[in-house]
Amino acid sequence: MKLEPLIKNRRNVKPQFFSGEIIPDKLIKELLESANWAPSHRYTEPWRFVVFSGTSRALMGEFQSSLYKETTPVEAFDQVKYDKLVNTPCLASHVIAVVAKNTKTLKVPFLEEVAATSCAVQNILLSAAAKEIAVHWSSGFMPESDAMKTFLGYEPDDVILGFLYFGKSEQKVNKSGKRFSSIQSKTIWR
Numbered sequence: 001m002k003l004e005p006l007i008k009n010r011r012n013v014k015p016q017f018f019s020g021e022i023i024p025d026k027l028i029k030e031l032l033e034s035a036n037w038a039p040s041h042r043y044t045e046p047w048r049f050v051v052f053s054g055t056s057r058a059l060m061g062e063f064q065s066s067l068y069k070e071t072t073p074v075e076a077f078d079q080v081k082y083d084k085l086v087n088t089p090c091l092a093s094h095v096i097a098v099v100a101k102n103t104k105t106l107k108v109p110f111l112e113e114v115a116a117t118s119c120a121v122q123n124i125l126l127s128a129a130a131k132e133i134a135v136h137w138s139s140g141f142m143p144e145s146d147a148m149k150t151f152l153g154y155e156p157d158d159v160i161l162g163f164l165y166f167g168k169s170e171q172k173v174n175k176s177g178k179r180f181s182s183i184q185s186k187t188i189w190r
């Protein structure tokens with residue numbers, strides 16, 4: 001497939017629209033291999049991934065829902081939100097947490113590590129689109145908390161860029177994309 005149509009036709013698809021089909025690990029590994037070809041300043045390669053599949057999806061649901069319960073005052077507790085945090089990981093075939101590792105390379109600002117990790121994510125999204133795998137990019141629950149970083153095996157000065165939910169879905173072929181402003185309005189030619 002040509003690259004430009006792939007870029008334009010890639011869509012974010014929420015797990016509620018996933019079929020429940022399990023994607024072979026081999027395909028998920030191919031997506032991760034694409035991620036590893038992202039650019040990075042001074043080859044810091046700061047992208048890190050934590051893959052939840054099979055039974056570990058439920059562990060992720062358990063963890064984020066308990067974190068919600070622990071950090072929410074009783075009067076603000078929302079059972080629907082809690083249930084969603086418990087159940088959503090298991091709607092996906094795989095969930096991948098994305099972390100920008102603070103490599104503390106003196107000559108590379110951390111913002112560039114985040115930029116490189118974002119490139120790695122886009123490689124995943126485009127490779128997934130080419131394989132007709134649906135992906136939802138979610139910020140996730142309390143991504144800035146030390147508790148979530150520790151759960152994923154990372155440090156407080158690393159950054160969680162979100163959680164990618166993978167599945168098979170009919171939705172992506174039906175859902176058209178939109179942009180609210182043109183590229184011309186976001187570009188200055190000098």
Ligand SMILES: Cc1cc2nc3c(=O)[nH]c(=O)nc-3n(C[C@H](O)[C@H](O)[C@H](O)COP(=O)(O)O)c2cc1C
Pocket residue numbers: 010011012013137138139140161162177178
């Ligand atoms: C860093 C980042 C975080 C995102 N977090 C969420 C999220 O928490 N919930 C959500 O529904 N979509 C999230 N999205 C997906 C966007 O909603 C989606 O990309 C946007 O609606 C554009 O749709 P498209 O990707 O199909 O073009 C996130 C996207 C990015 C880049």
